[in-house]
Amino acid sequence: MERIPILKMGPFLLVTIQVDLYDRLALNLENDLITMVSKTGARGVLIDISAVSIVDSFMGRILGNIASMSRIMDAETVVVGMQPAVAITLVELGLTLQGVHTALDVEKGMDLLHDKIGPDQLQEQDEEEGPDDRTE
Amino acid sequence: MQIVREQDVVLFRNRVREYSTKIGMNLVNQTKLITAASELVRNMLKYADGGQVIIEIISNNARNGVKLTFIDQGPGIADVPQAMQDGFSTGKSLGLGLPGAKRLVNEFEIQSKPGEGTRVSVTHWKHGR
Amino acid sequence: MNKTAQIIQKKKKTILENWMSNQLSDQALRDDLISNEDLHKQSEELLNGLARAMATGNVDNIYAAEYEPVTEIISDISVTRARQGFSPRETGLYVLSLKQAIADTLEQELAGQHEQLYKEVTLVSRLLDSLSVITFETFIKGREEVILRQSDEISEISTPVIKVWDGILALPIIGTLDSARTQVVMENLLQEIVNTGSNIAILDISGVPAVDSLVAQHLMKTVSATRLMGAECIISGIRAEIAQTIVHLGIDLSNIKTKASLASALQLAFSMNKIEVKSNARNANFGLRR
Numbered sequence: 280m281e282r283i284p285i286l287k288m289g290p291f292l293l294v295t296i297q298v299d300l301y302d303r304l305a306l307n308l309e310n311d312l313i314t315m316v317s318k319t320g321a322r323g324v325l326i327d328i329s330a331v332s333i334v335d336s337f338m339g340r341i342l343g344n345i346a347s348m349s350r351i352m353d354a355e356t357v358v359v360g361m362q363p364a365v366a367i368t369l370v371e372l373g374l375t376l377q378g379v380h381t382a383l384d385v386e387k388g389m390d391l392l393h394d395k396i397g398p399d400q401l402q403e404q405d406e407e408e409g410p411d412d413r414t415e
Numbered sequence: 416m417q418i419v420r421e422q423d424v425v426l427f428r429n430r431v432r433e434y435s436t437k438i439g440m441n442l443v444n445q446t447k448l449i450t451a452a453s454e455l456v457r458n459m460l461k462y463a464d465g466g467q468v469i470i471e472i473i474s475n476n477a478r479n480g481v482k483l484t485f486i487d488q489g490p491g492i493a494d495v496p497q498a499m500q501d502g503f504s505t506g507k508s509l510g511l512g513l514p515g516a517k518r519l520v521n522e523f524e525i526q527s528k529p530g531e532g533t534r535v536s537v538t539h540w541k542h543g544r
Numbered sequence: 545m546n547k548t549a550q551i552i553q554k555k556k557k558t559i560l561e562n563w564m565s566n567q568l569s570d571q572a573l574r575d576d577l578i579s580n581e582d583l584h585k586q587s588e589e590l591l592n593g594l595a596r597a598m599a600t601g602n603v604d605n606i607y608a609a610e611y612e613p614v615t616e617i618i619s620d621i622s623v624t625r626a627r628q629g630f631s632p633r634e635t636g637l638y639v640l641s642l643k644q645a646i647a648d649t650l651e652q653e654l655a656g657q658h659e660q661l662y663k664e665v666t667l668v669s670r671l672l673d674s675l676s677v678i679t680f681e682t683f684i685k686g687r688e689e690v691i692l693r694q695s696d697e698i699s700e701i702s703t704p705v706i707k708v709w710d711g712i713l714a715l716p717i718i719g720t721l722d723s724a725r726t727q728v729v730m731e732n733l734l735q736e737i738v739n740t741g742s743n744i745a746i747l748d749i750s751g752v753p754a755v756d757s758l759v760a761q762h763l764m765k766t767v768s769a770t771r772l773m774g775a776e777c778i779i780s781g782i783r784a785e786i787a788q789t790i791v792h793l794g795i796d797l798s799n800i801k802t803k804a805s806l807a808s809a810l811q812l813a814f815s816m817n818k819i820e821v822k823s824n825a826r827n828a829n830f831g832l833r834r
Contacts, residue, residue, distance in 0.1 A: 363734030
């Protein structure tokens with residue numbers, strides 16, 4: 280079965296969506312991504328949708344779901360590279376992706392995640408393999 | 416074109432894209448039309464287990480447009496005005512499908528009766544007006 | 545073939561001359577817009593077409609196939625005239641003066657046969673009336689096309705997107721924001737954001753005469769779309785009366801960054817991008833600090 284590859288980059292997960300998603304693929308992605316977040320203890324999720332030409336309410340909901348689920352697991356989600364036409368369409372549709380952070384490109388998205396999480400916490404994680412087993 | 420499976424959604428979108436490219440519609444208007452089409456075709460799959468879509472190029476007073484007609488034999492909609500409200504959904508969705516699609520296109524028509532299926536037709540002009 | 549058609553066929557030359565002199569004698573003739581030779585050629589073409597069409601025997605239905613060449617010539621003429629800036633009067637007179645010319649000729653030819661003359665004149669005038677209606681229709685259509693093109697151009701021109709600093713765009717909006725305009729503004733802005741990789745856009749509305757709930761809604765749409773792209777939007781240039789109307793209308797702009805002037809918006813943008821601007825003067829240090 281077709282799947283969207285998920286790359287691990289340090290404390291973050293990177294997903295680049297290259298094809299127009301059909302529903303099953305999108306649901307799989309949601310599933311895989313959340314599993315990955317819990318497995319790796321990632322602190323941030325970057326979803327690059329620069330190659331996606333259509334985002335409808337279903338796709339929007341998936342993105343929103345991923346963001347909310349990740350937040351519960353203490354990871355921030357950034358959607359990057361949205362096409363202008365897609366942004367205009369989403370606004371007309373009435374979908375503003377509340378709770379999802381956005382950035383222009385992967386690089387800026389990465390900066391944003393660093394800002395959000397804070398450099399100290401990242402350091403902790405690098406040294407101790409996750410902040411859980413650390414006592415303050 | 417018949418819509419019976421989820422994969423048909425992507426196929427169908429590509430067909431709509433072909434047609435709107437043919438009349439020279441710009442990218443933003445194309446995206447709006449295809450997104451609206453996607454919402455409607457998804458509704459059709461979800462509530463009526465598929466149906467039929469007719470794609471046409473129409474012209475009126477020297478302006479060209481793409482017209483899509485969605486016909487299904489599903490359960491129909493009991494209260495059309497209610498279904499057209501933002502945030503109303505009988506399924507577990509955002510309830511943006513019908514009202515959102517209406518906002519995205521120039522012309523929107525819906526006929527539905529419980530038990531007799533639903534017929535929605537949308538038209539989007541080349542220049543978006 | 546009826547009488548009129550025969551007469552027109554026979555007397556084509558006289559009619560044409562009559563018609564030309566009718567047109568030329570009119571005060572409103574714009575010889576600055578069209579030369580007499582062109583006018584003569586146009587008129588001759590039209591008359592020929594008309595004579596041919598009438599010869600088929602159809603004298604009342606101008607929408608029939610026989611009249612297609614005639615209506616085509618007429619539409620062509622009035623559309624070009626609309627573009628060239630003729631007034632509706634001039635364009636209308638063009639066809640109506642033909643009626644006079646034909647009627648005059650008929651009068652001479654059918655002198656003494658009152659009943660026949662009456663019948664033929666009514667027929668001709670009915671036919672030419674329908675033709676002049678077409679003239680007006682196409683004239684107005686031609687004008688509308690001009691207007692449409694101009695409004696397109698205006699909305700293109702009036703929404704420049706300016707890169708004021710690395711990563712900061714400014715977009716002064718002048719005039720009323722309607723939904724078509726918002727669309728153009730949004731498209732230009734978002735495309736420019738992508739092109740320049742900017743993360744802050746300043747919408748300056750000091751040139752917008754009034755903000756009602758619809759305009760506010762359009763502004764909010766633009767802000768939302770910008771945010772979806774991953775850039776932040778600041779609205780500046782909010783005048784006192786605009787602030788008043790916004791509050792009185794109960795429009796909620798609380799989740800949008802607003803500033804009174806473009807300068808303060810720029811200042812905010814600088815601090816958001818962690819840019820510091822310093823004055824070189826020793827004492828006047830009003831530079832921007834984080």
